[in-house]
Amino acid sequence: MYYSTRPTIYALSTHLARSAIGIIRISGSMSSHIYTKLTQSQPPKPRLATVKTLRSSKGKVLDEALVLYFKGPASYTGEDLLELHVHGGVAIIQAVLKAIKGLHDPSQGIHIRYAENGEFSQRAFINGRFDLTEIEGIREMIDAETETQRIAALSSLSGDTKQLFAGWRNHILNNVALLTTVIDFGEDHDIEEVNELFQTVNDNIIQLESQISQYLNKVRRSEVLLKGIKTILLGPPNAGKSSILNILANNESAIVSEIAGTTRDIIDVPIDIQGYKVVIGDTAGIRTTTKEDQIEIEGIKRAKLKSFASDLVIIVLPVNDDKMVDYNDLFEHISTLKLENKEILVILNKMDLIDVDKKSKQQLLDKFSKRLEIDQSKFHLISCINGSGMESLTNSMVHSFKTISLSESTDPIIVSSRIQDLLENDVLQGFQQFYHWKDQDDVVLACESLKQSIEGIGKITGEAVGVEEILGVVFSSFCIGK
Numbered sequence: 001m002y003y004s005t006r007p008t009i010y011a012l013s014t015h016l017a018r019s020a021i022g023i024i025r026i027s028g029s030m031s032s033h034i035y036t037k038l039t040q041s042q043p044p045k046p047r048l049a050t051v052k053t054l055r056s057s058k059g060k061v062l063d064e065a066l067v068l069y070f071k072g073p074a075s076y077t078g079e080d081l082l083e084l085h086v087h088g089g090v091a092i093i094q095a096v097l098k099a100i101k102g103l104h105d106p107s108q109g110i111h112i113r114y115a116e117n118g119e120f121s122q123r124a125f126i127n128g129r130f131d132l133t134e135i136e137g138i139r140e141m142i143d144a145e146t147e148t149q150r151i152a153a154l155s156s157l158s159g160d161t162k163q164l165f166a167g168w169r170n171h172i173l174n175n176v177a178l179l180t181t182v183i184d185f186g187e188d189h190d191i192e193e194v195n196e197l198f199q200t201v202n203d204n205i206i207q208l209e210s211q212i213s214q215y216l217n218k219v220r221r222s223e224v225l226l227k228g229i230k231t232i233l234l235g236p237p238n239a240g241k242s243s244i245l246n247i248l249a250n251n252e253s254a255i256v257s258e259i260a261g262t263t264r265d266i267i268d269v270p271i272d273i274q275g276y277k278v279v280i281g282d283t284a285g286i287r288t289t290t291k292e293d294q295i296e297i298e299g300i301k302r303a304k305l306k307s308f309a310s311d312l313v314i315i316v317l318p319v320n321d322d323k324m325v326d327y328n329d330l331f332e333h334i335s336t337l338k339l340e341n342k343e344i345l346v347i348l349n350k351m352d353l354i355d356v357d358k359k360s361k362q363q364l365l366d367k368f369s370k371r372l373e374i375d376q377s378k379f380h381l382i383s384c385i386n387g388s389g390m391e392s393l394t395n396s397m398v399h400s401f402k403t404i405s406l407s408e409s410t411d412p413i414i415v416s417s418r419i420q421d422l423l424e425n426d427v428l429q430g431f432q433q434f435y436h437w438k439d440q441d442d443v444v445l446a447c448e449s450l451k452q453s454i455e456g457i458g459k460i461t462g463e464a465v466g467v468e469e470i471l472g473v474v475f476s477s478f479c480i481g482k
């Protein structure tokens with residue numbers, strides 16, 4: 001459907017700050033009118049970039065701009081759409097915006113106003129250019145800060161998510177159709193036939209439920225990519241935790257000193273490691289202490305607590321201290337983390353301090369891995385002084401990130417929490433109700449339950465009745481001009 005009765009909207013789609021270009025977007029039936037007024041020329045030719053002088057209503061030159069016009073419905077919004085690529089000076093942009101605003105003239109039926117958040121995308125949705133999963137994909141794409149987030153957002157943007165949901169919807173619809181035949185022609189079916197059909201639908205729904213649950217599981221695992229993979233450095237004081245953090249973060253985020261126990265509380269540093277958003281926490285050194293240093297005790301307690309909530313735990317041990325006295329408390333804690341199936345890597349740091357050939361390196365690995373009962377493949381021998389072993393450590397960390405986010409086998413998926421809620425609460429809930437009514441041999445209510453699931457998917461893609469209520473939720477998080 002092509003809406004031409006709505007007011008024409010305009011907005012600055014780039015930031016209002018000194019820059020090379022600023023892009024002003026205009027969408028609606030008055031786009032062509034705005035073009036002719038600003039350029040004082042004939043109506044624009046669609047899809048042809050032209051350089052035009054923009055003028056105010058009094059004929060004053062405002063700027064030389066690159067102008068692009070798209071005739072609806074073949075445009076982003078599905079309406080006539082004009083893009084003015086003006087020079088990115090704040091005063092220029094404001095002057096052009098003011099000139100557009102000045103063209104608003106209700107007495108002539110010319111309705112022009114500044115766009116609201118996400119209004120261009122909302123029109124694209126209303127005009128059937130995209131479904132809601134694609135629209136949300138566009139938002140995730142804009143929000144993506146790292147390479148993995150960008151890839152995850154692509155699955156929605158490219159329409160993969162839309163197709164997946166459409167497939168699920170059809171599948172449920174087919175099963176509703178099967179049940180409907182029983183309801184409509186129930187008296188003509190014998191009871192065994194009805195039971196058999198009911199059982200077939202039941203099996204189909206169980207299968208679909210498992211697919212949706214797996215999908216949700218993957219979404220949850222992928223979510224870590226958005227929030228950042230929580231990584232923690234744990235180890236005794238003076239092991240080199242802060243030094244490692246500084247190398248990974250490429251700056252002096254944490255205080256490094258020779259005095260054991262310099263780090264007293266957790267320092268969280270967000271960094272990008274090979275396209276993964278990671279939040280690394282440097283912690284107070286854990287040692288078995290008899291001293292009554294309350295700050296140190298509290299620091300150790302916090303470090304331990306935080307490690308339980310972390311996705312990846314990196315244990316840092318100074319290789320020159322292979323007697324490992326005072327380490328009981330730390331090792332006991334590591335055992336608990338292992339029981340929780342935490343992803344763990346171990347760093348043996350300060351390799352520059354010992355003189356090793358290949359054989360004694362192996363002896364070191366044997367000794368530490370035996371003591372910690374952690375496989376040698378998880379170990380890294382490094383030196384913060386000469387940087388040795390750091391590359392292999394980061395590669396190993398990336399491998400762990402892939403395991404944590406399940407992005408090793410397939411691309412991660414990011415979908416909005418709105419979609420997750422609807423899948424869990426409407427679609428899967430509908431299945432639970434279906435099982436309940438099936439057990440009661442109530443075909444009618446079982447069928448209604450599946451319709452609830454279909455409606456849930458409709459709300460996700462935007463095909464549901466009463467869709468207005470969800471539009472507000474989706475578009476309010478967009479920026480103006482999108």
Ligand SMILES: Nc1nc2c(ncn2[C@@H]2O[C@H](COP(=O)(O)OP(=O)(O)OP(=O)(O)O)[C@@H](O)[C@H]2O)c(=O)[nH]1
Pocket residue numbers: 235236237238239240241242243244255256257258259260261262263264283284285349350351352353382383384385386
């Ligand atoms: N020789 C050598 N010294 C290192 C290495 N890494 C760190 N150091 C030194 O070890 C000392 C302690 O380093 P930090 O990075 O502060 O250690 P930490 O584990 O954060 O210490 P706490 O804050 O006490 O828990 C500093 O003097 C560092 O310069 C290394 O690979 N080789």
